[in-house]
Amino acid sequence: MLIKSIAAFAAALTLGHAAAATAPATAPATAHPAFKVDVTGTGAPIILIPGLGSSGGVWDGTVAHYCGSGKHQCHVLTLAGFAGEPAIDTPLLPAVEQQLSSYIADNKLQSPVVIGHSLGGFLGMKLAAGHPEQVGRLVIVDTLPALGATQVPSITVAQLKQLAEGMRANMKGQDAQTFKAGQLSMLRTMITKQEDMDRVMAAGKLSDRSTVIDAMADLMGSDLREDISRITAPTLVLGTWIAYKDYAPKPAITAMYTTQYAKLPGVRVEIADNARHFIMYDDPAWMYDRIDNFLN
Template sequence: MPRTLIKSIATIAASLTLAYAVAPAAAATTAHPAFKVDVSGKGAPIILIPGLASAGEVWNGTVAHYCGAKNQCHVLTVAGFAGVPAVAGPLLPAVEQQISDYISANKLDHPVVIGHSLGGFIGMKLAADHPDQVGRLVIVDTLPALAAVQMPSITAAQMKEMAAGMRARMEAQDVEAYRAGQQKTLASMISKQEDIDRALGWGKLSDRPTVINAMTEMMSDDMRQDISRIKAPTLVLGSWIAYKDYGTKPMFEQMYKAQYQQLAGVKVELADNARHFIMYDDPTWMYDRIDNFLK
């Protein structure tokens, strides 16, 4: 893979940091402090997990498409993001375990789990660590090992070192630089200005230490071998068009498939007209792929 493409993808991965009915009693914040839940519809359960610094509202169109008489949607917003109070301690393990507890407490029968970006990574971990709970898994534009994009043979120690360096650079930014970084990053991830503005609003309401910690946790982790434990049929939807100056679609497809090669039966598809927020840029394409996957 050309060095320019590798550097671009690594920069994109690091820059991700800047980016209904009443819920049942078991969904109360006091029971699951690592996230809040909004529930709508009836029928087969779907859990939707947004990405870094995003609100559950990012899935509004998806909820409208899927939830009603046949499906019940459980839309999460993670603690510390978009105005939801932050929690102490490592965030990703807490969210993963509390989603598992939520599934058990609400007797959700093998829910479909759909996650975007950081939410896709959480869904991946949930399906690997609790393989008998997840019915089907949809991962929207994330990878099992972001740090390995730059160096596929990276060691665990090198991964942690890279993540620590990223944390230090982010923590050193002043408020103005941080906000400018958010604007630049989201403009590369979303096509329409109104959608960029919406995501910027969520970012302003997000707890900065939580955002930095969550991204550092993800950048430090390598799920490439762990995904072999996933039993759920899995669909991975990726994007590449925003980075076409650095490589071709087949090159990006190769990268995605290489990272997911330990997940038996995984289906990988890349959108031609959507940036990172596929649910905003090309929802019709996304719904068509998920519709066919869920048949």
């Protein structure tokens, strides 16, 4: 049996955040309305992309680790419709990919390191596959090229899209109480400490319900297992397994990661033993050690 809990986790993350209050629907008057950017430090650029419903604040510890010494400059995104940022009226994922490519070009960022968590890791893959000349190195934190294919690896793109549309309709049809009921229990499968759960919940409550649902459905309906062959950037994938140990042992989960990333040339896959989905919260020292070795 493939790992049912990963697909369940993906849906649950949406259910948890989809109860959030709706943010304003008007886009900010900037060149990149699909995201806000906070810039810290000077030096070689690092772009940090958070996951579904999260603010750029999930990367605060990462920014402190890398961008306070003059060696790196951090460009931290918060996506439109997440954590209080105004939503946009066009599909979020393609808008982020194209506008982030323009942001890199407009700001003359040379071979930036791109680090993405969950949905942010998926967007990092999209950017690196679609604009390979713009990404120097890529770090993907706990996501897969085809998240919807964890249970049935042979599923077709058409079947994935059908699955995603069913998910979208189901989530949009549920009431707020149903969404809220599963939030805390599911967050406990993703994060270990209560204070970290509180941070994620606070951002989720400020996220736009439709944006979160649509982004999750679009993610679940996508398959980048072939597209990642176009990535030329050296790539590090950091995965987790302890939240899923009741469904499959670590070797099976590791095999799933390596199989899904098989067509990404030279990819390096590392699996954490002590962290759940939010690795930057659960085991930052492990994450920094792996990224440090990868960047040096």
